[in-house]
Amino acid sequence: MSKKIDIYAPCDGEVLNLENLSDEIFSKKIMGEGFAIKSNTSEIKSIFDKSFIEKISPKKNSFKLKADNLTFLIHIGLETFEIGSKAFNISFKDGEYVSKNDTIITIDKELTKDIETIQYIPIVMNLDDSEGYTIQNIKYGKVKQGDKIAEISLNIQTEIDKFNQLLERKSKYEKIVEEIYEYVGTKANYSKFYNCVTRFRLVIKDKSLINEEAIKKIPIVKGIKWNGDELQIIIGGEVYKVREAFEKLVESKVETAISKTSAKKITTKKSVSFKDKLLAAVTGVIIPALPVIMAAGILKAIQAILTQTGVLQEVNLGNGPGQQPNISSYDIYTGVTYIIAEAGLSFMGIYFCYNTVKYMGGNQVMGIFVGLALVAPFFYSSGSWASFKLFSIGQIDIAIKGYQSSIIPQICAGVIYCYIDRFAKKWIPASVDIVLRPAFSFLCTMLISFIILGPIMGIIESGVFAGVTALNKVPYGIGVGIFTLLWQPLVLTGMHYPIIMPIMLDQAANDTTSTILVGTTIGVLGQAGATLALVLRTKSAQTKSIGLGSLPAAFFGVTEPAIYGTNLPKFWPFVWGCVGAGIAGFVSGLLNVVSYSGATPSMGLIFVVGFVRGGWKNIALGCMVLALAAVISFLLVLFTYRDRPDEAKSTKSIARLIARIYYKKTNKKILNTDFKKDLDALNALWTKEQKQFIKDTDKLFSCIEKIDVKIEYYKAKEEKEKDALLLKIKKAVNKENLDKLNKLKADYDKISYQEKISVLDKERIELIKQRDPIIEKLDVFQEKFMDQTHKLLKNLASDSKYAKFIDIDAHYYNAVHSLDIAYGISEKMPIKITRKEVKTI
Known part of the structure; x- marks a missing residue:
């Protein structure tokens, strides 16, 4: 052409x-x-x-x-x-x-x-x-x-080919997923992958083939967790883009044959606990439906606001006094708004049946078919849902009915369909398979679901809800406070959604209120407040950068970037975030703050919409406890956080530990021995001049780190802008629009921050020149310090007959290397003698 x-x-x-x-x-x-x-x-x-x-x-x-x-x-x-x-x-x-x-x-x-x-x-x-x-x-x-x-x-x-060469440049996410793909052992080592709100999850066949350390070093990765054979790679809000890029990579990959040894390892069947299988399945089935739950909840809140302010009529369907038999009895604005707001919650079961069939590798369209049949509107008549009573157990009627908002029966129906369909595939002739198998599988699934499984699962669903909400009955807000305190630690385990899901599902099904669900967002804002204080307190440019980047996500419900990026590595900000949330949770329970259907933990500040239907008092109290969580956590971190342990204070603290162990082993006070002089000599090394030297070195390291962060910022910004233009170039290439391509190419070539990066590089080189002799001086002091500690600990071990005194060497190493450990120049040594061990001596 x-x-x-x-x-x-x-x-x-x-x-x-x-x-x-x-x-x-x-x-x-x-x-x-x-x-x-x-x-x-x-x-x-x-x-x-x-x-x-x-x-x-x-x-x-x-x-x-x-x-x-x-x-x-x-x-x-x-x-x-x-x-x-x-x-x-x-x-x-x-x-x-x-x-x-x-x-x-x-x-x-x-x-x-x-x-x-x-x-x-x-x-x-x-x-x-x-x-x-x-x-x-x-x-x-x-x-x-x-x-x-x-x-x-x-x-x-020829021109198009030039642009195709440009498109071969890999985007940020393409590079990331290529690394993940390689480090998890390629497609041969996982059976499925999916994502939740913040985690990219893969079901792994052989854990020994996973390069965990390499995965942790990928810049976007905040950490990893295992749930049985499910590898959870914690990413944050960008997880959806990672999953989409991973899907494209897998589709384009031509798998090469793996070695016989690897194949043998991979095909070895491993025992997986029922709990691990269940948690993985719950996550794979329920998490993909969260966008629907959240969207439906927000729409329901908007409807409630418009109703409370008198813009819309209050809808009450039924045949009783003050009720209307159908939605057309109301004005058009009220009717249309009601239909839009109710659609997500009233027919929620369909999404779960579809997700179940998809998770199990079945026919997804048939999954929708089964889900639709279970919520059939034929059960709805004269303003209420009809049913066919089978029998009663006590006060509970067991009946054939529709499962419009019941989740467990829908999930079970999806499982039944997949197993029946697999069974039918084995014996139905291929010539009539497409005609008979779908009908046979559907018919059997519906009969079992309506007559047997649906009623049983309905009872179980009620039981699960009752068990999870038992904590809510602990009086004086204590139950909500305990739950809120533990919510973010539960996030670390990956079990947070399976635990809270029964409450969310009951709200969706029965339009109930919950006091304990409020605690999830209180826990979220506790970590957000702690992160904000950490950003203000820290001198580390890297920590500030990571903290600032994670704050928007934290305030809107996604705390993993903040937890794994800053709070947990620094430890105490995470603890204080939980404590602040626990206090606010106690107040929330005491004041009986409630949320309504549609409000989920992933909403953060938007969770406020869940308070709306409770009236202005509930809104005010709800906002107050959310703010209280952030403020208490903020203040706790602001007044207690330090970037790193003070070297001199740590040395004195270790001396007290030594004195305690020595007394336990010899029944003698160390103050009355010659070792007191050795300990004093160590403390004396931290002179005023040495402390000032450490302070000046800290400032220099901080300046270098700030420049490093700026350089990374400009590199990331350039890559992001180029990736955005590449998407436009790709569309123009497909349309063979040369005029637009040349304009886009000109814009692409203009994107460069190399000039700014070069200026920063020159500054960095000058600072590195100043740093190198300082590091040499610091090394000399640290070696001198550690030489004295070696002699002291060796003599203590000999005198007390307690060989483990030598292990306190790690404590001293971490103390004297506090500065370089904080800036990643040295690695922290693992502590061998813990407080628990000291108590048992």
Whole structure:
């Protein structure tokens, strides 16, 4: 496929081959391909129907025209550089558009009459942008101005190929998932993958093939957790993009055969506990439906606000007093709003049946079919849901009914369908499989679901809900306080949603209220408040950057980036976040703050919509306890947090530990021994000058880290902007839109932060020069300190007959290396003697 551009004669004259010219720069095509014209006139016009003047030379003896991203040089005469600009009269300026009838240059014949080569006008393509273009059908010989004298042919595919090469550049997420794919052992080592709100989950076949350390080092990864054979890679709000990129990677991969040894390992069947299987299944089935639950909850809250403010009528369907038999009895605005708000919650079971069938690898369309049948509107009549009573157990009627908002019966129906369908596939002949198998599987599933499983699962669903909500009955808000305190630790285990889901599902099904569900968002805001305080307190630019980046997500319900990025690695901010939340949870339970259906833990501040239907008092109290969680956690961290342990204080603390152990082993106080002098000598090493040296070094390290963070910021920003343009380029490539492609390519080439990065690099190099001798000085001091501790601990072990005194070496190492450990220069040594062990001595 090609594109044609016409070239017109710029003047009357004769078209010549470039090889006929006396100037070798043109005759040997050093300047590019083209032709020449021997002019009979003094006026030189444009060679294109439409173009613009890119550049007129200072001597005015040549100019460049650009048309369709191709540049041509038109040179007036040969060897005319010395003539001077007075010999040429220019009618246009750089950047102005011209047509083939516009005179660009007029030659002064009087000033140029002695120059024999003034008549020869070379016309050549610019070498820099002529790839893919060819000049065709050149009309040599006599021509008139405006005659078509040649064509430029552009091979569009050649141009498209250039952009395809550009598209081979991998995006941020493509690079990330390639690493994940490799480190989990490729497709051969996992059976399925999916995501929840913050975690990318893979069911692994052989754990020994997982490179956990490599996965943890991927910049976007906040941590990993195992739930049986399910690997949970904690990512945060970007998990959806990671999962989408992973899907594309898997689809494009051509799997190579794995070695027999690996195959043998992978196919080895491992025992997985029922609990682990159940938690993985619950996560895979329920988490994908959370967007529906959240969207439905927000819509329900909007309806409640409009109803409370009198904008809409209150809907009450039924046949009793003050009730209407159907929605059409209300005004159109109320009716339409009610239908939109109720659709998600009233027919929620369908999503869970579909997710179940999808999770088990069944026919997803049939999953929708089964789900629809279980919520059939035929059960709805005269303003209420009908049922066929089978029998009663005590006060509970067991009946055939629709399961509009019951989740467990829908999930079980999806499981039954998949097993029946697999069974039918084994014996139904292939020739009639497509006709008989779907009908047989559906019929059996519906009969079992309606008559047997549905009633049983309905009872179980009620039992599960009763068990989970038992904690809510602990009086004086204590139950809610305990639950709230433990909510974020539960997030760490990955079991948070399976535990809270029965309450959420009961709310969706029966439109009930909950006090304990409020605690989930209180727990979220506790961590958000702790993170905010940490950002304000820390001197570490890296911690500030990570904390600031995770704050928006934390305040809107996704705390994993904050927990794994800052709070948990620093430990105490996480603890204080839980404590602050626990206190606010206690107050919430005491005040009986409730939430309504649709409000979920993943909503963060938006959870406020769950308070709306409880009236203004509930809204005010709900907002108060959420704010209380953030404020208490914020203050606890603000007044207690330190970036790293103080070296001198840590040394004194270790001395107290030694004294305690020594007394337990020898029944002698260390103050009355010569070891007291050795301990005092260690403490004496932390002179005023040494403390100031550490403080100055800390400032220097902090400056270097700030520059590193800025450099990473600009690199990430450049990559993000380029990735966004690549998506647009990809669409333009598919449409073969060259004009748009060239514009996008120009925009792409402009994206560069290398100048800023270079400036920062120079600053960094200068600071590194200052740092290196300081590190040497620090190393000398640390070696001296550790030499004294080795001698002290060795003598203590010998005197007390307690060999483990030597293990306190790790305590001293971490104390003296507090600064370089904080900046990642050194690694913290694991503590071998814990407080628990000291108690048992």
